[in-house]
Amino acid sequence: MPDVPTLAQVAAEAGVSPATASRVLTGSVRVSTSTRRQVHDAISRLGYVRHRAPRGGTGRRCDLTVAVVVCEPSQRLFTEPFYARMITTAEEVLTAHGIPLTVMTASSATSTIATPQLVAGGVDGILLIGARERHPLVVTLAASGIPVRSAGRLPDGVDMPYVDMDNHDGGRQAAEHLLLGGRRAIAAIAGPPGLPASRDRLDGFTRTLSLAGMPAVPVAYGDFTHSSGVHAAQWLLRRMPHLDAIFAASDVMAAAAVQTLRRAGRRVPDDVAVIGFDDAPIARRTSPTLTTVRQPVEEFAATATRLLLRSMASPDPVRDNPTLPTELVVRESA
Structure with a gap:
């Protein structure tokens, strides 16, 4: 079995100190954009995955927390029905399992504020919505070791489980x-x-x-x-x-x-x-x-949330990436 890459090896590959590489993974603002890119490129080349220590507590589901992270500015969260439908359905699925839901926005401009709480053990699973190319949070989460499920196919080059629409x-x-x-x-x-x-x-x-x-x-x-x-x-x-x-x-x-x-x-x-x-x-x-x-938004959100829960409960990654069908609805405009 090949050796598992270490943070020290990531730092050496990126040409930075281990402390700097660690700050990139925790979302610290004290890292330049170019350095952050070097570390993420090294993570991708080496296939590094950050391993988190288990959280304290009894391990019962009532001790778990899931975050929905929308990769958009906060005003979009309150003006577009798509996000409300996604979050409402995710909350219904999680409530049935006794798990509370945290909702966060993380645009490219605000991701450095959201990242530390997400990767430092503040949540046990993340449902990611609206992941785009060059979004700094996406690559960090992919390497964090936290169970993450993306609602929507990921940009090319990002290895993260997802659910997609056709x-x-x-x-x-x-x-x-x-x-x-x-x-x-x-x-x-x-x-x-x-x-x-x-x-x-x-x-x-x-x-x-x-x-x-x-x-x-x-x-x-x-x-x-x-x-x-x-x-x-x-x-x-x-x-x-x-x-x-x-x-x-x-x-x-x-x-x-x-x-x-x-x-x-x-x-x-x-x-x-x-x-x-x-x-x-x-x-x-x-x-x-x-x-x-x-597009079946409620089924989309429910499927992504249930697969996230499976990942949180299993030591092995759940790599099923289903694609849900879309359907033309003919009305008056065409």
Whole structure:
């Protein structure tokens, strides 16, 4: 059996002292960004995993604590229904096991504040939501030895168990529906390119159109907010005045596109068909009601939470990474 890498070896590989490597793992703010990157690169190359001492107490489940960590600014937590649905379902699963839930946000800007509590033994398991590329917390948690389950596929190069939606197939379904409806001047409003779910939705959509002979699809990028959907739709209208369909990577951005099209004198769906993604409550309140790709949010959260609990109860890693199906829901907008 090969030797297990030590923290001292990580430090030597990174060209820093063991004390500096330790500060990186605990999220200390007294480490430069370049040094932090050197240590994380060394961790990845060596396959180092931090081993935590068991917490005191009886080991009963009432002594355990789970944290939901949302990799977004706190205002997003309170304005987007997706997060409320995820957290509510996770709490229901944990409550049935007598385990309390802590909710934290950790954007790239605030991760150094959240990291020390998470990796220093403050929690026994972490449900991670919205992990993106180059997020400093993600690599630290992957090497921490703490049971972690990501809700959503991880960025390339990060080894962490996850549960995912079939976002690629959701994009495919949206594209096929527009093609079957005779739409040919089609554009997309994508989510943040650093988020794997966003990339998968766009890739499934554009690949399907490309196979149908439409290789050049104009794409505007948003961040799932209403304002970004407005700006993206305005940009697409300037770029492609005669467009006849828009696929948006979230229902909030799709609703914003409908509003923008109406203000521009374009009728939905007569002039422009619009498809969203999520099947959030706003999809049924928008006029016309949104055709959208439904993702089973509650099942998603429950599955991720239960697999996290299995990891917390087992000395062996639980490496099952299920992908849940998505489904096109046809309403009035397309």
